Amino acid sequence: DIVLTQTPDSLPVSLGERAIIRCKSSQSILASFNNKHSLSWYQQKPGQPPQLLIFWASTRKWGVPDRFSGSGSGTDFTLTISSLQAEDVAVYFCHQYYSTPTFGQGTRLELK
């Protein structure tokens, strides 16, 4: 199975500052049929189910604020929150569906 490793496990960030979460895949997750990476990002707030933010590594789901962006290629991917808002405090997971689905272990984003 493909292993996704997120860094860091916990990230304290001040309001208005930038947050960067990284996700490294143990192998390529580039889909040959569309030349896109099968990598998604989810946000999970306490007591709620995960919510999709980003798919194909960099495509923002409709309705997701543009302060959220995804990037990366090969086996290294990044979720960036350009200016942290209080409502962004949550756990963030990366996920791949190139093969048997797997998730990263999660990154807890908290206020500094």
Added chain:
Amino acid sequence: EVQLVESGGGLVQPGGSLRLSCAASGFTFSHYLMAWVRQAPGKGLEWVANIKEDGSEKFYVDSVRGRFTISRDNAQTSLYLQMNSLRVDDTAMYYCARFNDSASFDKWGQGSRVIVSS
């Protein structure tokens, strides 16, 4: 509005069985691959099983294969997870999730809690 509503969770003894249901509405259920994803208390997400749109193919994580069975009823727009020989480490919130053609789970239910304990 797309809705996924899970039910059927609860407390069960090790070795017991439970059947989870997920009632879907607001979209053409038969057009989507569906999945179950679980989350142990305080832990991360783990994909459990998925089923193709017409139910013709099913896939499972190794730890549940042979014990859990995923199924669907497109006429009733419902997804199911039959869980047998439950173990303590199956304790988790179980989410029903819709898989879309962007290789992601774009809709999730609120979850059904399963506790396996003696």
